[in-house]
Amino acid sequence: MTPSQVSNGVSLRDLLTDAVRVGSGHDVRATSCTHDWRQVRHGDVHVALSDVDSDGHDSATQAVERGAIAVICERQLPVFAVPQFIVHDSRVAYGRLCQALVGNPSQQMKVIGVTGTSGKTTVSRLLTSIFGEAGYQAGTLDSFGYWDGYEDRPACREPLTPPVLAKSLAQMAAGGVSHTMLEISSRELSQAVLAGVDLDAVCLTNIGRDHLDWHATIENYRQAKRRIFDHLLAEGIAILNADDPVSVGMLCDVSQPVLTIGLKQPAEITAEMIEQRANEQTFVLTAGDESVGVRTTMIGDHHVYNCLSAAAACLAYGIDLTAIARGLEAVDRLPGRMELVRCGQEFTVFIDAARSPDTLRAALRAARQVTRGRLICVFGSPLESKHTTHPILGRVLGVMADVAVITTCTNTSRESCWELSRGLVDSRKAEIIPNRAEAIRWALSEARAGDTVVLAGLGDHSYRLTDTDGMPLDDRTTAEQLLRGTYDAVTPYRAAA
Numbered sequence: 452m453t454p455s456q457v458s459n460g461v462s463l464r465d466l467l468t469d470a471v472r473v474g475s476g477h478d479v480r481a482t483s484c485t486h487d488w489r490q491v492r493h494g495d496v497h498v499a500l501s502d503v504d505s506d507g508h509d510s511a512t513q514a515v516e517r518g519a520i521a522v523i524c525e526r527q528l529p530v531f532a533v534p535q536f537i538v539h540d541s542r543v544a545y546g547r548l549c550q551a552l553v554g555n556p557s558q559q560m561k562v563i564g565v566t567g568t569s570g571k572t573t574v575s576r577l578l579t580s581i582f583g584e585a586g587y588q589a590g591t592l593d594s595f596g597y598w599d600g601y602e603d604r605p606a607c608r609e610p611l612t613p614p615v616l617a618k619s620l621a622q623m624a625a626g627g628v629s630h631t632m633l634e635i636s637s638r639e640l641s642q643a644v645l646a647g648v649d650l651d652a653v654c655l656t657n658i659g660r661d662h663l664d665w666h667a668t669i670e671n672y673r674q675a676k677r678r679i680f681d682h683l684l685a686e687g688i689a690i691l692n693a694d695d696p697v698s699v700g701m702l703c704d705v706s707q708p709v710l711t712i713g714l715k716q717p718a719e720i721t722a723e724m725i726e727q728r729a730n731e732q733t734f735v736l737t738a739g740d741e742s743v744g745v746r747t748t749m750i751g752d753h754h755v756y757n758c759l760s761a762a763a764a765c766l767a768y769g770i771d772l773t774a775i776a777r778g779l780e781a782v783d784r785l786p787g788r789m790e791l792v793r794c795g796q797e798f799t800v801f802i803d804a805a806r807s808p809d810t811l812r813a814a815l816r817a818a819r820q821v822t823r824g825r826l827i828c829v830f831g832s833p834l835e836s837k838h839t840t841h842p843i844l845g846r847v848l849g850v851m852a853d854v855a856v857i858t859t860c861t862n863t864s865r866e867s868c869w870e871l872s873r874g875l876v877d878s879r880k881a882e883i884i885p886n887r888a889e890a891i892r893w894a895l896s897e898a899r900a901g902d903t904v905v906l907a908g909l910g911d912h913s914y915r916l917t918d919t920d921g922m923p924l925d926d927r928t929t930a931e932q933l934l935r936g937t938y939d940a941v942t943p944y945r946a947a948a
Contacts, residue, residue: 577779
């Protein structure tokens with residue numbers, strides 16, 4: 452990465468005070484760094500990172516040959532031409548160096564970290580809307596993309612890295628952003644992507660079961676989530692969900708002030724549902740002795756929890772309830788988050804990104820609350836999902852949907868369809884249609900007045916009908932074209948459950 456603010460470099464001796472230094476010279480002033488030896492240019496600092504597939508320590512010699520002026524590593528290496536800085540965790544050192552090279556932007560603005568099993572992106576966007584409504588210049592870095600108040604870039608599908616995070620935060624600080632919303636996943640926390648970032652507040656939405664393909668155990672997953680509090684400033688504040696037992700269990704991990712939100716258990720910020728319809732819901736948000744009515748076009752109890760998390764954080768910054776309500780109501784649509792499809796049909800259609808048992812359960816529960824007839828769910832599991840979760844997802848489909856249409860996300864792997872069907876108690880409730888477009892067609896053709904169809908598993912992501920040809924499609928476009936009668940015919944493929 453190339454620094455944008457620190458022209459005279461960063462002293463590795465001052466930055467890595469606990470490092471064991473090996474080699475000649477008194478200090479190294481870093482002006483750029485990389486962890487990939489193939490990208491090293493003369494003057495770079497090479498940071499040796501280890502993961503499951505490779506060990507960057509093995510490439511230190513090549514990095515020096517390409518011009519690296521120092522190596523940051525976790526063990527002494529047979530490198531003698533440049534100094535080595537031996538640290539306990541080179542990922543932490545990498546993140547701290549990336550942030551230092553751009554002037555530690557998180558110290559120049561308020562950064563609010565948002566994590567949890569579900570609701571991260573929604574909470575981030577709700578926060579951005581409220582701060583904007585209150586007159587602040589807010590920025591967002593989440594799974595939807597990058598927004599600094601001026602520039603809007605789509606999200607990178609690759610995992611967030613320390614250089615990308617540092618560059619994004621530096622751009623926001625340089626552009627005058629006062630509050631930044633930063634969505635952070637458990638994987639990014641476990642890889643120390645946040646190293647060097649100071650958080651002024653943390654919103655922990657909930658803790659369920661997710662990403663076990665990466666963390667292996669639920670305890671590892673929870674420990675990764677706990678790491679976000681390591682970055683919370685001493686004067687910062689944490690927002691926790693009082694209705695989520697695992698989140699409440701993390702209270703002992705937080706020495707900073709805590710605000711709790713909830714619908715069922717006692718909490719500082721609460722809400723009472725007034726009315727729910729397919730196209731909107733109304734609830735009363737209460738904080739202490741003050742209350743305000745909120746009408747949102749996004750529905751479901753899980754969305755109310757997201758609103759409460761965002762409201763609690765903004766209350767901590769002194770924003771009044773009226774501005775908070777306006778900010779919540781201004782977010783009338785988020786792609787793939789219980790997104791309503793309206794084409795004049797007599798039944799309701801939602802698009803949702805739900806792909807874990809917890810998020811699928813929340814989406815179907817929200818749909819059930821506004822459904823007079825049958826609930827039909829089209830679901831395709833992403834390829835990266837671990838096979839052991841497929842029967843659990845199938846069980847959720849079987850219990851919560853009247854009709855389950857099992858499909859794929861890529862139309863290339865039909866094995867996941869059979870894995871999902873194993874979880875259904877009553878296979879008569881299921882249709883297995885691996886071709887996703889045909890699965891959506893079948894579900895929409897089956898729906899009648901009063902029914903609800905939920906297209907889950909992809910949200911705003913696209914797919915192709917085949918590996919070799921065809922334009923990328925998405926669930927919303929496919930559903931709209933089918934409902935309007937403008938979709939080109941596809942060859943049906945259906946197998947009995």
